[in-house]
Amino acid sequence: MAEWFRNTDWNDEIEIAFDARLGRARDKAQYLNIQAHTLLASHPHVAANLCRRVLALDAPAQTARAGLYLGTALAVQGDVDGAISALEGAIGAEQREPMHRTAAYLDQALLITLARRDDLYDTALERLESERALPVREQSPTALFALTLIGGARGENVAGAAALALKMLGDSDQEEFALPPYLSIRELKSRLSEVAGLQ
Structure with missing residues (x-):
């Protein structure tokens, strides 16, 4: 019980x-x-x-x-x-x-990017940058997802980061990255594939 x-x-x-x-x-x-x-x-x-x-x-x-x-x-x-x-x-x-x-700053950054709130991209990026102490390959997957999606939305060449993010996701499920319950792995993969030029 x-x-x-x-x-x-x-x-x-x-x-x-x-x-x-x-x-x-x-x-x-x-x-x-x-x-x-x-x-x-x-x-x-x-x-x-x-x-x-x-x-x-x-x-x-x-x-x-x-x-x-x-x-x-x-x-x-x-x-x-x-x-x-x-x-x-x-x-x-x-x-x-x-x-x-x-992890509020991570959840907020990811939510901002998924909602395409470009008016808040600068705020999200500032927080992600100030919190980041590790190289991209070693940092939180959530930070990588948000940074990649913001970069893609701004027309930056982040195809390599998107490919890395997709590789990290692989065949994983929701629990592996402790993603918020409102986030669909399928939607995230779709957005990252778009940025990586796979769609």
Whole structure:
């Protein structure tokens, strides 16, 4: 049986039991975040509401993570602008509390590129560049995907990087790169193939 804060389903009965246990819990924000994360793919609306509850608690150790999860939940629901904004909130929380880091800048960069938000490309690139300490071949695949797609959109010659990104993806599934649940591997491969000149 799952722990009370890791429900994989959600209904009125589960919500009442969860809230009853949460009322007695010490670190409410942490339990809300764990439950939100568990429901991201299956119940994104519920996950988003749980994240908003975390943000209302103003718990410094959990705020960035709540922003990351809220961004993911909103993206799953198709609210790209809301997702980008929530991820921006997570990045701001990390700047205020540097001990509590997430991958919000990576998720935001990838979301910006997939949504073709060219007005935000410079912001995404600045963050990716400032965080990057490793050579392209050794850095996060998510960073490589975003950098390649932005370069391709700007007409840069990034066919080699796109081919490398496609090779990294190979026959992998969603879990291997811990990609957000709103992201389709098929869509990502299609966009990278376009940039690599394979379509």
